[in-house]
Amino acid sequence: MKNISGSIISSLLLLVLTQPLAGQDTLRTYGPRIGIDLARFAYIFADPSEIGAELSVDAEVYKNIFPVFEIGYCYISETGDLFDYSAGGSYARAGVDYNLLSVTDRSVHHSITVGFRYGVSLFSHRVEDAFVPSAYWGDVIVDTYENNLTGNWFELVGGLMTEVTPNLFLGWSLRYKVLLNPEMDPFVTPLLVPGYGRGTADRGFGFTYSIFYKIPLFKR
Amino acid sequence: MKIGLLPFLLLVLQVSCITQEICDDDSQSELVARFKTIESTITSDTIMSDVSIHGIREGQSDSLLYDSVSTSIILLPLDPNLEQSRFVLNMNKQNDTLVVTHRNEVYLISYTCGFATLFNLENIGYTSLMIKDIEIKDSIVDTELLQDEEHIWIYY
Numbered sequence: 001m002k003n004i005s006g007s008i009i010s011s012l013l014l015l016v017l018t019q020p021l022a023g024q025d026t027l028r029t030y031g032p033r034i035g036i037d038l039a040r041f042a043y044i045f046a047d048p049s050e051i052g053a054e055l056s057v058d059a060e061v062y063k064n065i066f067p068v069f070e071i072g073y074c075y076i077s078e079t080g081d082l083f084d085y086s087a088g089g090s091y092a093r094a095g096v097d098y099n100l101l102s103v104t105d106r107s108v109h110h111s112i113t114v115g116f117r118y119g120v121s122l123f124s125h126r127v128e129d130a131f132v133p134s135a136y137w138g139d140v141i142v143d144t145y146e147n148n149l150t151g152n153w154f155e156l157v158g159g160l161m162t163e164v165t166p167n168l169f170l171g172w173s174l175r176y177k178v179l180l181n182p183e184m185d186p187f188v189t190p191l192l193v194p195g196y197g198r199g200t201a202d203r204g205f206g207f208t209y210s211i212f213y214k215i216p217l218f219k220r
Numbered sequence: 221m222k223i224g225l226l227p228f229l230l231l232v233l234q235v236s237c238i239t240q241e242i243c244d245d246d247s248q249s250e251l252v253a254r255f256k257t258i259e260s261t262i263t264s265d266t267i268m269s270d271v272s273i274h275g276i277r278e279g280q281s282d283s284l285l286y287d288s289v290s291t292s293i294i295l296l297p298l299d300p301n302l303e304q305s306r307f308v309l310n311m312n313k314q315n316d317t318l319v320v321t322h323r324n325e326v327y328l329i330s331y332t333c334g335f336a337t338l339f340n341l342e343n344i345g346y347t348s349l350m351i352k353d354i355e356i357k358d359s360i361v362d363t364e365l366l367q368d369e370e371h372i373w374i375y376y
Contacts, residue, residue: 080334082333082334082335083334083335085331127335130326130334131335132300132326132334132335132336132337133247133248133336134297134299134300134301134337135248135297136275136285136297137277137297138277138280138301140300140301140326140337142326142335145326187325187326187327188328189328191331200330
């Protein structure tokens with residue numbers, strides 16, 4: 001609920017703060033912006049529980065164009081009647097955001113962005129005590145199955161970011177994701193592809209809610 | 221304002237999508253065998269009468285899979301514990317033994333249904349009191365049984 005109320009507040013602030021204020025500095029601040037995805041922490045309460053963290057770095061290298069790099073890690077584990085399962089690993093995404101918000105005041109850094117990402121995940125998943133039924137011959141228990149995998153996917157991203165105090169931003173993004181290699185494991189489809197989501201679906205949606213700090217290297 | 225409410229709407233949608241998962245898929249892999257007759261070079265489907273079948277299970281008592289039935293098709297469960305499944309086919313009071321050699325691979329059907337065995341048929345041996353020939357038509361035996369899927373033809 002904090003995420004939602006924070007997002008609503010950030011959106012309202014965006015609408016208010018996009019109007020230039022009298023006597024405001026008209027120089028634009030440039031520098032790398034480092035963010036942490038707060039929504040990741042809510043996934044602890046998902047079923048199965050997902051533990052992870054995600055950091056991002058972006059910077060305005062040209063007018064309204066922001067190359068973005070995101071890295072993260074996540075891990076799930078669950079115990080079931082038919083088998084126990086765990087998956088975990090790290091991931092990285094690279095892409096570009098484009099700011100659609102027209103700049104009426106160069107010192108205002110709010111943004112409404114659209115963009116894309118290409119993601120790669122290196123992870124492993126493991127099945128233990130898998131029950132394979134055979135009513136006639138007798139059931140089989142498979143002790144352990146483990147596989148190291150690489151996931152690749154593409155994302156279309158739309159987002160909104162508000163500068164709540166100088167150089168401190170809050171923002172959210174919505175993502176439409178397409179898994180490029182859903183058949184990465186022909187025997188066990190991974191329940192989690194870190195950075196992508198459920199490996200059982202080759203299309204999916206994602207959501208981030210992040211806090212960012214921009215290191216003000218120079219103004220121009 | 222409307223954009224700011226979007227995460228809330230998504231959360232509502234996500235919560236409303238939560239449903240209880242139930243397994244509708246079969247987790248048993250069965251070999252489908254069709255009976256055929258062969259007269260000179262012409263083959264045709266046939267219904268065999270008074271067919272009884274049991275598997276040869278080491279250390280276990282025989283248990284009938286079919287008991288004096290009339291049928292044109294039989295479904296045989298293969299042994300996931302071994303790479304060979306043996307069956308005794310009794311027809312007209314005569315026994316033929318069928319030895320199916322297969323490679324076994326365990327695979328996940330779904331996270332709701334769990335695991336099953338995929339059998340890759342390699343060879344079929346048989347005694348020929350009644351059986352004239354056996355032909356493998358489809359070597360992959362898994363839980364997905366398509367319409368008209370047949371793995372072997374048994375010729376009489």
